[in-house]
Amino acid sequence: MSTTFALSLKTLRMSIFAGLAFIIAAGAADGQTKAPPASQEIVRAGTQPSLQGPADFFTGRVRVDPVWPANANIPAAAGLTTFEPGSRSAWHTHPRGQRLLVISGVGLTQEWGKPTQVIRPGDVVWCPPGVKHWHGAGPTTAMTHLHVTGTEPDGKNITWMEKVSDEQYNAR
Numbered sequence: 001m002s003t004t005f006a007l008s009l010k011t012l013r014m015s016i017f018a019g020l021a022f023i024i025a026a027g028a029a030d031g032q033t034k035a036p037p038a039s040q041e042i043v044r045a046g047t048q049p050s051l052q053g054p055a056d057f058f059t060g061r062v063r064v065d066p067v068w069p070a071n072a073n074i075p076a077a078a079g080l081t082t083f084e085p086g087s088r089s090a091w092h093t094h095p096r097g098q099r100l101l102v103i104s105g106v107g108l109t110q111e112w113g114k115p116t117q118v119i120r121p122g123d124v125v126w127c128p129p130g131v132k133h134w135h136g137a138g139p140t141t142a143m144t145h146l147h148v149t150g151t152e153p154d155g156k157n158i159t160w161m162e163k164v165s166d167e168q169y170n171a172r
């Protein structure tokens with residue numbers, strides 16, 4: 001039994017060496033025509049400063065912590081948005097849509113012409129392209145969500161509109 005095991009280990013080692021040799025040979029052949037692949041990149045925690053949600057686009061205290069920018073391969077920007085109680089975005093649309101994942105707290109979202117909905121941790125919201133909506137905290141509870149927002153090649157991913165009035169915010 002141990003002989004069989006040793007044999008199969010030897011076979012495995014030979015396969016690995018054969019595979020490596022093939023990869024090295026292929027790399028050498030490609031070396032003349034292709035640029036080396038891009039390196040893995042780690043953006044370290046604590047290196048992306050928090051941003052305050054601008055008063056033109058948000059009501060109340062809102063903090064945005066950038067997570068990643070859009071790029072050509074994954075054309076969607078992500079960030080964590082933390083809404084203090086009563087705070088919310090203005091009405092807006094996204095040209096390529098947006099996904100929200102509620103991380104903590106209890107918040108609200110509303111599509112134009114439809115009732116406000118309560119959103120809780122683990123809820124995932126899809127906002128289709130061009131659909132007018134807002135998202136924010138509950139009246140007495142903060143809410144943090146991850147947003148993943150489809151981005152146009154020119155960098156545009158949101159069209160801001162009017163503020164959400166207190167009457168609109170408080171309607172249930």
Ligand code: MN
Nearest residue numbers: 092094098127
């Ligand atoms: Mn949105």
